Amino acid sequence: MVEVILPDGSKREYDEGATALDVALSISEGLARNVLAAEVNGEVVDATRPLPATANLKLLTWNDKDGKSTMWHSSAHLMAEAIEALYPGTKLAIGPSIDAGFYYDIDLGGHKITDEDLPAIEKKMKELAGQKNTFDRQEISKADAIKYFTEKDDEYKLELIDGLDDGTITFYTQGNFTDLCRGPHVPHTGFIKSIKLTSIAGAYWRGDENRQQLTRIYGITFPKNKELNEYLEMIEEAKKRDHRKLGKEMGLFTFSQKVGQGLPLWLPKGAALRERLENFLKVAQRKAGYEPVISPHIGHKDLYVTSGHYAKYGEDSFRPIMTPHEGEEFLLKPMNCPHHCEIYKATPKSYKDLPVRYAEFGTVYRYEQSGELHGLTRVRGFTQDDAHLFCTPEQVKEEFKNVIDLVLYIFKTLKFENFRAQISLRDPDNPEKYIGSDENWEKAERSIIEATEEKGLDSVIEYGEAAFYGPKLDFMVKDALNREWQLGTIQVDYNLPERFELEYVGADNERHRPVMIHRAPFGSMERFVAVLIEHCGGKFPLWLTTDQIAILPVSEKYNDYAQKVLNYLNNYDIRGFVDDRNEKVGKKIRDNEVDKIPFMLIVGEKEEDNNEVSVRKQGDGDLGAMSLEKFSEFIGQEIDKELN
């Protein structure tokens, strides 16, 4: 007998050899049709596997994350089967499910494949799906597995098998296609109803750019066509929020081939927006005890030799700038911290001075591979909202916590609710990748973990993601297309104080080494603005947006009154302009609506006579007439709401 315990705690008994699918069938036929996989005692397995004597069972459907990934993994196999049928001799590497869909990395030999070939593969997949072939699991010995793929002459699978232990290897077969696979899979290919192959890309075998480049085909599948259509619509919607598109439309920034790729040019409206963001942070930093400093855009090569960056990144940086006669080498600054270390050293420090907090919106230049550049999120010249805190080892945790507060304050004000905090620690298996003593690393890692815990911040720990000089805490936010970007970052550094021989005199009258904390709540202004644009779809908060109001005289007879209204509101720090174009009101409304102006104030005879404005709010339409006093009070309240 098999005892099955369902998630609601109810118990059921089945005959020996019963499967999850049998359980589903005993509940309802409809459920059985939707079961993609099963979670048995915490492990995701095929719904067609016999259950153990006691099974805590959860039936997985499309509504479960693991159900979806099982479906997509099976889809990858289905695609592989189609490709093998269409392109005999294709070698297969790996084909996993991903966040949204799946891919398979393949080696087509000399054959080339393009977007135009995808419909044919889709068609073949649909044909094979229609055959409702079951996915059959087979345990196989390592020797037999090697034999099978040696005959197929597939060196990729052989390399994968090489890393597996005998006795743990399984094959899955559907139709005429067999693949090395851990599973699980959906019961049969007929579960895959709606198929879309989305793109082709190059991908290196095992992610190593020195190895074979494979062809990666991405796709996504759904149990119903309706869901595929919804997905495609969602992608279309997301594209409308893309900061590259909105940035161009709204006149925020641009790129020029002449200036150079990856070097953004901020247009007046974008610059105004950015300046407001910077001022917002400057105010918060002043309150938090930061002192502004300023450093130049280049620095002597020796500065970076001392910091260690030259040894690590020198080859992958912009080439040095030479003085014409002396041949001295200067580098475009790739980071601000070495300069700030020298600022620290400018005067002797006592423990009573610490912590010192140097802040600078510092523009840095990094050579990024051309294929990596992306709108404002990945550029070659960008401005960090940088600051470096120098403190005693005892102060690290407290300072770290204060920085977390600052980051959270910014995220809250800008309504970034869906962020992820990631603690990046050393890779314990590759200690040689890092500089600095074990003891310091341990101290730093402990401080970060404790500070994060004490702030009650929900975070994940990633090993091997630390910077080479210290562990860090990053705040990650997703863009419109669900790609994740790092915004805020806080990093502990025991290394630079050592290299720059930074000191302070302690209460014991001895010299001590301070600890340094690098931090940037926005990360970079460029990336932050990009993510902000996508986050709010170009409709910036009132306090931040460049033009809060547009005043629309109904005819040029009222231009003077409109100007009066603008002057009045300017006195209350309300920003905007008079739309005195020779156009009808309807046209002006439409244009300003398209430009995402939060408030339009329509003025004509009635308004002028009563010293009023007719208010139209973006998205909400006509709010009726208000006196000037009332409107300025109203908009002031709206702004206060946003900032508190």
Add this chain to the structure above:
RNA sequence: GCCUCUGUAGCUCAGCUGGCUUAGAGCAGCUGAUUUGUAAUCAGCAGGUCGUGGGUUCGAGUCCCUCCAGAGGCUCCA
């Protein structure tokens, strides 16, 4: 950097398999008319050596190659 794709006026796009025109349209711009009441008033004008450089051809925006830039990935990210 690598793989695949893309590149026509400021913007969005037409231009079929190379040949009738001096490469078209809408929006934006300029000029004029209109003096306008809650999402597009009308008319006219101007604007492009079709990303760049080569090649094939009697003839190329259209075919081929180089380079540049952009997109989606891979790798990387102090």
